[in-house]
Amino acid sequence: MTSKIFKLLVPLLFISFLSFAQQTFKISGRVKSSDGAIEAATIQIVEEKRNIMTDSLGYYEVELKAGSYTFLISAVGMNSLRKSLKVNKNHTVDFALEDSANNLDEIVISTTRDDRSLASPQMGAERLTMKAIKNIPLIFGERDVMKAIQLLPGIKSAGEGGAGIYVRGGSADQNLVLMDDVPVYNAAHLLGFFSTFNPDAVEDITVYKTGMPSQYGGRLSSVLDIKMRQGDAEKFSASGGIGLISSKLTLEGPIKKEKSSFLVSARRTYVDALLKLSPDSTINQNTMYFYDVNGRADFQLGENDKLTFSGYLGSDKLGIAKTFGLSWGNAIASAQWKHLYSSKLNSTTTASYTRYQNKIEINTGIDNVQIYSQLNDWALKHNFFWQASDKNLVKFGFNSIYHKVTPGEISSEGPSSYNPVNYQQRFSLENAVFASSDWQATEKLNIGFGVRLTGFSVLGGGDFLTVDPNGNVTNSTYYKKGEVVKTYLNLEPRLSLSYLLNAQSSVKASYVRNAQNMHMISNSTSSRPSDKWLPSSLMVKPEVSDQFAVGYYRNLFDNAFELNVESYYKTMDNQIDYRDGAETFNSDNIETQLLYGIGRAYGLEVLFKKKKGDFTGWLSYTLSKTERQIDGINGGKWYNARQDRTHEVALVGSYQLNKRWSLSASWIYYTGDAITFPTGKYNMDGQVFFYYTDRNTYRMPSYHRLDLGANLQLKKRKNFSSELSFSLYNAYGRKNAYMINFREAENDPSRTEVVRTTLFQFLPSVSYNFKF
Amino acid sequence: MNNLRYIFSLVAIVVCLSSCEDVIELNLDTASEKYVIEANLTDQANGAKVLISKTKSFKSTNDFAGVSGAVVEIEDQQGNITRMTESTNKGVYTHATLKGTPTQAYKLKITVGTEVFTSSCVMPSVVPLEDVYQYELSLFDGPRLFTHVKYTDPIGVKNFYRFIEYRNNVYTKSIMASNDEFTDGKQVNQTIFPYEFTDETKLKKGDKIKLEFLTIDEPVYKYWFSVDNGAQGGGDSAAPVNPVTNIKGGAIGYFSAHTIQSKEYTVK
Secondary structure, three states, X not given: OOOOOOOOOOOOOOOOOOOOOOOEEEEEEEEEEOOEEOOOOEEEEHHHOEEEEOOOOOEEEEEEEOEEEEEEEEOOOEOOEEEEEEEOOOEEOOEEOOEHHHOOOOOOXXXXXXXXXXXXXXXXXXXXXHHHHOOOOOHHHOOOHHHHHHHOOOEEEOOOOOOOEEEOOOOHHHEEEEEOOEEOOOOEEHHHOEEOOOHHHEEEEEEEOOOOOOOOOOOOOEEEEEEEOOOOOOOOEEEEEEEXXXXXXXXXXXXXXXXXXXXXXXXXXXXXXXHHOOOXXXXXXXXXXXXXXXXXXXXXXXXXXXXXXXXXXXXXXXXEOOOEEEEEEEEEEEEEEEEEOOOOEEEEEEEEEEEEEEEEEEEOOOXXXXXXXXXXXXXXXXXXXXXXXXXXXXXXXXXEEEEEEEEEEEEEOOOOOOOOEEOOOEEEEEEEEEEEEEEEOOOOEEEEEEEEEEEEEEEOOEEEEEEOOOOOEEXXXXXXXXXXXXXXXXXXXXXXXXXXXXXXXXXXXXXEEEEEOEXXXXXXXXXXXXXXXXXXXXXXXXXXXXXXXXXXXXXXXXXOEEEEEEEEEEEEEEEEEEOOOOOOOOOOOHHHHEEEEEEEEEEEEEEEEEOOOOEEEEEEEEEEEEEEEEOOOHHHOOEEOOOOOOEEEEEEEEEEOOXXXXXXXXXXXXXXXXXXXXXXXXXXXXXXXXXXXXXXXXXXXXXXXXXXXXXXXXXOEOOEEEEEEEEEEOOOOOOOEEEEEEEEOOOOOOOXXXXXXXXXXXXXXXXXEEEO | OHHHHHHHHHHHHHHHHHOEEEEEOOOOOOOOOOEEEEEEEEOOOOOOEEEEEEOEOOOOOOOOOEOOOOEEEEEXXXXXXXXXXXXXXXXXXXXXXXXXXXXXXXXXXXXXXXXXXXXXXXXXOOOOEEEEEEEEEEEOOEEEXXXXXXXXXXXXXXXXXXXXXXXXXXXXXXOEEEEOOOOOOOEEEEEOOOOOOOHHHOOOOOOEEEEEEEEEOHHHHHHHHHHHHOOOOOOOEOOOOOOOOOEEOOOEEEEEEEEEEEEEEEOO
16 A cells, blocks of 8 residues: 655654753643544553553643653554653653554554553454555455454354354354444345445454453444544545455545545445356346445544544345345444543544345235335444543543334235235333543553443333243233333443563453343344344343453564463353244244343463564464353253354464565364254155254364465556455365255265355455555 | 245355355264154045154165054044054055044044154134136246245134145145235235256146145144254254144154145146
């Protein structure tokens, strides 16, 4: 990508005056890059062994006694900056960091900050920037953040080529996916093969597997905080890419130079084109594509205020001839205001709207039917960020979301076999208040504690059911619109500690509780757009998880290497699954089709990274166990959850061959998913039926795959740069099982056979990316 | 929503465009044997038939020996018990004159060895079968002919149906069951989907099609509906389970008292 120009925005001016012993002075200022302010940059005052962090507008403040100090400023994806300062009066000092992509010696792959990661009580967090993801070969050549994070320990892919993830034994709906602080309900395109995140519009992703800061809540297993890019406030530019199955274009630039900027990015896939390659002439009647558009505008209003508007619109369309049509998509709009009350206190206020909808059309000529469902969220979030002292950072605020779920509407045109149906809409109000403190208790001990109180109010109108354990309705009560049916309160304490053993290593421990009130239950292996979100109700209780984790962290060889070892134990309450043979379409009595139980997960995760040099990369290993126990499933005995994979290994490397070529490779291995296979067969209805006993006692064959990638920087001209990216997915053509089915043998009906379906073997891709 | 389920299997086919299939070996355990009961009682003479067999290991051949020596009894609402007789085919129990009456409840009792299995079922009312005809639809694999079934669902009551298609006297193995959740009181044109979307299953000119139209009760519908959960060995169910049985005592299978009508046509 293009180099950013190093800019020293404010020259550092120091005048030596008299120095007063014991007197303290206030040093404050901002940390910036050529793109703007840097949030959460770390400033280490080396002599004091003290770390402070910039706030969301890039401001910092520290009180120091008179003297000479070394400031070491570091931030994600940036080269660290070392500055000597003489303190003898109150100063305003700004720092400008340089983009590390400029420097071939230090391509940042994973970006945990050099030293701060050791001292920070935060654990279970990883951050990947788009620059890092560029150096990982990915399927279809698409630099998808949701797929890149699957190479980190504890994060498992939900299926071949898919964007869905399982984090530390959680299910796919238990991840809070945030696009600039706004939750995204279905983060998948094309049945999961793409995520909703256009790589050209993404700045970075931070994943929290545990120890979620208390401003996050609402999902059990993880937070995926995805920040979108801000437009360049200095100059106009256009960038884009042309690939085999998708193309992208991004425009950005200043609205008013250095004050405001915009960014618009659009992406369209043309999988239909692949369908047309099919030898079957009838297939090209089908449509299959998606598009998405991201837009963002940023306005710096004076020194103390910043306003950001952002929007997302995406839709998938799938059509089978003219007979069936399926479309679904997300629309998100948000406005965010950052305000600086003082150098010690600032706030971020976000108002947002989210819509996820899904429409099915059936046009047989006899029946013309539409099935429609929708989910709407209106949300307000207000966060304060308060530097209470230079050793104590306090965050607090509240978050309110009004949910409206329209589970299903059937309408038809003309004469039809179908009656119109409107399932009851569901309304709920989710409120949370939270507070946390990151406190440097001693030079070596850092403590983070926080608490989040969530109240989820189930609102009328409509009929609310109570259901007995056998699935029979015992009572149905009508509630008026707006009437509170039930309020669930959950107190979620969060605690984390870190202790520096020495300059190179630390140990950490944490406990976190999470509660979830929006649930999605799925009984299919692929992510389906029709998977429905269900708010808590009289019968569906909030899911609650408790996680304990400990870890050891060590930097080696002058921070060139890093070793992280974490272990966790997690319990989950009020887990939901369908009854055997459940009919899931009718939302009015969905509670009669559900079963409830508990879950547990534990494991050990190791991450070893090489962060510096021409060769960078990491090795991740996960050893884990994930189980569920649900009355009515598997005779009430504990069983392996589908995502229970004992071992999981990822090896990722990238090598900067020269100024033009960079090469990358990744290899992954994991134990096959737990699965139910037949333990017998019988004759029924004149055909062979398969007989099943215990759930998930078998394993899919183990999965492994090598991916290769190469980036070629083409000749740079003034204001124009371009590159070619090549990738080869599944380079040695391993036949990984996507599905395993059983059937009568094709050439000998007296026998049964096992059929493996493999998706992608040797999937090459090439894409051309440009910027001017 | 029957059609809906089929759309998703079609979508899976689209996804599998670049996929390939091959036969592999798996080491599967064998669970202890279970009795398998397939019990039918219809409103027609010669329609009463009970098949009893056992489960086998996955690796064994597909010949399923019947279980003889069972005492099979069907009891009507008035308490009349009819014992069925084992035919010359092992494990097949029939009765020449026993037939059911719509709206009446029936009980099944099977004693085999030391085990006793019981079930009960209500034979629903007859819903007249109006028409069976061919109709072309363009789906994933291009235009193809589908058998369609026309009937008018009685309004205000729950109804459940099953459709059995024979092509040139061979059962197509496509298991189709539906309810009237979305079609209460409507004239319904039900599409009969093939077992799989291959060239061989395409209806061709001259094919003789026979369609049987059954009215069934809710537990029996539940059984056929849940066959989709992996009993036929395919699909993408995350956790395959046995169909939900209405037989008590630990056997697998079903007891269905249903009405049956049929119509034939020749594909043009």
